[in-house]
Amino acid sequence: SPCDDRYAAWVTDREAFQRDDEPRYLSGLHVVCVWKEAGTLRLEAHMNGVLEEDPVRSELDGALSLDWGKFRKSLQGVLRFSKATNEWGNFHLKQPYGIFSEAGHRLSSATEVLDAGLVLVVEGGQWFWPPVRIGYVRGLPGTPYMIETVSVQPVVFRVRGFLREEECSVIIDMAESNMSESPVVQMEKHYRDNDTKDFRTSTQARLPSSDSSLLQELDKRISNLTRVDVTHNEEVQVLRYRLGEFYASHTDNFDPEYYQNVAAWPKFSCPEISLELLKDFIDKGHRNRLLTVFWYLTNVSKGGETLFPRADGLPPPEDMNSCERGLKVRPEVGTVMLWYSLRPNGNGDPNSLHASCPVEDGKKWSANYWVWNKPRDFSISLPDADVDEEYSGEQSVALSTVEAGNNVSATFRNEHPFPMYLFWKPPDRAQEAFLGEISPQAAVSMLTFPGHIWHIRIGADQSSELVTAQVITDQPKQVIVLSSDPEPDVDEL
């Protein structure tokens, strides 16, 4: 198909799925190529985000390109998904599926789909970054940020240097005078035998964006990262953990199974949400937290890691307070993590379980930035996709994009007999992003942008000796060979 050389950035390696207790694919995210040939629309679809030897192929009547509603219906037919792929019933509350270009634009006509050629179809209705594989790094178009995959199940990314250190201190200052005990909406399953204090001991403050131009700017920066509109986010929740404080393993989304009898709960531990609202506010599961952008506002010298106990294919932990097993992410000031609590099909992802390990030295400041799959304003109801085939989606997100074609593929080849270490140097940031080792006689490729600066060092930390700094030019494919210049041998002269 005409998309053959574009698939690689959008499909995830089958080997990257480490769990043997669930399917090795991304449920509900389909990578689809659409093109016109002699008046017919041709389609090739790699279902559920993995490259298939035998992709779904189909032809549609060319006239469909004039009728968005029928086009959507036919595309859904070819991809053979139905609203029933969602596990919570009440399908009229499920949101219509979304069709996006590679740049993350929500498409709203068949002409746009044909122009895009390659599209991502997301059953859950909102953009979803495919993880591709652990260690995969992609540049966020139009920005200096690099998105690094740190886990595939759950889907977790890291973006270093996303917040400036000065921004982090301003946020801490804003929060410091407003700290209160962190509320926990305890799952019904747990509330009987758990006291909130055994579950979470940090303190928190909510900061409304309306109070701060910095927070408004961050709303935009984050929406550009998530490709989800700013109307979907909660007020940021700043967290402070002092020595020994922690948060046991939990998921950030709400599983409706656990919230069926809210009014009957003897103790309701989240004063922010009124009882009457709670049942409705999740639309019986269809209105939910989609993802978390987690901000590290300080470094932590010991402990305080964010733990994903089910990463690396691990079984569900028996002890929600244990920090023994799992993927541990070390807080670094200015870094943000992005993880998805829902799968692309809109269902909850139990692998997204995570915790904050106890701080063992100093203090940890961080923040939750929760993004929902639907707008937070309950008065905005999305149309029922069954009756509204004309649905063109919510308003498109304002993205600071350059054309996807401005990506540069840079290959660093190490011809030395020892490993070298690759760092990306964000503009106006002191902290560099460590992006991996290049073994002797090996090469590493990165998606990057003209003007990006890469540092090659002899050790894996930023204080080790700088061998060279490389500025990316605007050539689409660049090979940077790391070899020692032949030095004149003084003895022989």
Ligand SMILES: O=C(O)CCC(=O)C(=O)O
């Ligand atoms: O502090 C962390 O690393 C995680 C905190 C968290 O998951 C939460 O507050 O929901």
Ligand SMILES: [Fe+2]
């Ligand atoms: Fe959390």
